[in-house]
Amino acid sequence: MLYDVPVNLGDRSYTIHIGAGILDSIGACCADAGLKGKCLIITDENVGGHYAETVFQSLEKSGFAPSVVTLPPGEQTKCGDQVFALYSECIKAGLDRKSFIVALGGGVMGDLAGFVAASFLRGIPFVQVPTSLLAMVDSSVGGKTGINIPEGKNLVGAFYQPELVMADLDTLKTLPPREYAAGLAEIVKYGIIYDAPFFQTLEEHVEKLPDVGNAELLAKMVGRSCEVKAEVVAQDEREGGLRAILNFGHTVGHAIEKVAGYGEYVHGEAVAIGSVYAARASVELSGLPQADADRIEKLFIDLNLPVRAPGLEWAKLRAALAVDKKTIGGMPKFVLASEIGTVTFGNEVPEELMERIWNEMG
Known part of the structure; x- marks a missing residue:
């Protein structure tokens, strides 16, 4: 194959x-x-x-x-x-x-x-x-x-x-099951940012996704994810614009990795939490229906991925965000969704809202 x-x-x-x-x-x-x-x-x-x-x-x-x-x-x-x-x-x-x-x-x-x-x-x-x-x-x-x-x-x-x-x-x-699940988080991301039918397919096959022995389904998942990334990179190789959509969930995700200590959360786990955060911000600022935000969170939960990072203080996360590559002039830039499959990049989230969303996530 x-x-x-x-x-x-x-x-x-x-x-x-x-x-x-x-x-x-x-x-x-x-x-x-x-x-x-x-x-x-x-x-x-x-x-x-x-x-x-x-x-x-x-x-x-x-x-x-x-x-x-x-x-x-x-x-x-x-x-x-x-x-x-x-x-x-x-x-x-x-x-x-x-x-x-x-x-x-x-x-x-x-x-x-x-x-x-x-x-x-x-x-x-x-x-x-x-x-x-x-x-x-x-x-x-x-x-x-x-x-x-x-x-x-x-x-x-x-x-x-x-x-x-x-x-x-x-x-x-x-591959350890935890690392495999972490990869699924990035696959889900491609559905959120670019391909709503793909996201729906992942929902419909969620019980089969953790089965590493299902080579046909795995090839389709990996293949479609690579196609999406290849299409985006072909249009914007050096992240001058469109390629930034690939950072959905990564703004807060990278901060979580740094503050928790590298290895406490593997990358895909941090991205899952960051994606739930971005979905909540999208409901507030970009018109994402609450039902879509709920679908995003449920899919991560169904894949045994974390959607919270309890014990991490917002002040420390905010300090980490200040030196993120996506931060310009001290303000982090977020990828936000208006619906599953459609996102925009370069969005600012007001300071008070950034903190409130994190605190509401517990």
């Missing part, structure tokens, strides 16, 4: 390959994409034990000279110290400007390895091999790379497109 999604960006165009059991063809896909020579596989301890050997052998079989570096898992790895350590690994592996990097893992590995690729020797090619649902439908697509600094998440990075994306659905079978 193979579901190819093109990302049309002129001379930076590439293809997202989606299927089950396709990981051992990565070498052939890299060769077809015109890549050559030495490469460095960057992975983490959780993923590497399962899949690094398969990727290594496939690349070697196709004539490449691969090396592997394995890092600790978790958001804390996405930092400046690891970037400089990886530059040294690139030199140790003998990489030059014709070489490439393979990001094997979830969003942390993709963001980190992509940023290293964007900056080493002023930019060498790289390939995304996402192994988490969240990475397959979000971070591996669209060319955003980056790292965290103490002041906030993803504040340092670059727009840098991969040469190809290889999403093997079979890798999701080793």
Whole structure:
């Protein structure tokens, strides 16, 4: 089963390959994409034990000279110290400007390895091999790379497109259920911001969505999510306008991750809470029917995702919002919905209302 999604960006165009059991063809896909020579596989301890050997052998079989570096898992790895350590690994592996990097893992590995690729020797090619649902439908697509600094998440990075994306659905079978559910949050987001019929389909199949063994449904979910993101990125690669709609739920979501401490809420969980917050703000400011806000919250609940973050003080969240990438002139910018499937970006929410919504969410 193979579901190819093109990302049309002129001379930076590439293809997202989606299927089950396709990981051992990565070498052939890299060769077809015109890549050559030495490469460095960057992975983490959780993923590497399962899949690094398969990727290594496939690349070697196709004539490449691969090396592997394995890092600790978790958001804390996405930092400046690891970037400089990886530059040294690139030199140790003998990489030059014709070489490439393979990001094997979830969003942390993709963001980190992509940023290293964007900056080493002023930019060498790289390939995304996402192994988490969240990475397959979000971070591996669209060319955003980056790292965290103490002041906030993803504040340092670059727009840098991969040469190809290889999403093997079979890798999701080793994904912890919590991480899988977190990926579903981003899939729900695509329905909210762009595709009301898709959102309704998710509602109708909600009991089947957590079944990682349902390859046909999974391929459709991942494929449609990638199509939506590809369509948006093709129109606005560097987030000068439309691409900002992809941040629905992320304004407060990123603040939750920072204030709670990275890892307390995984990214998709924070996005679910942030999406419920954004839906409530949309009812107040953008005419979103209360019934639609209720549907959004119910779908997250039905997917066993959190919709509250009890114990987090608004004052601390507000301070985190002040240094968010989406904040301009001290005011956070929100993506708000007028109905499911239709959103606008760049919206300001009055200070009093921001706090009231959070407090009402408990």
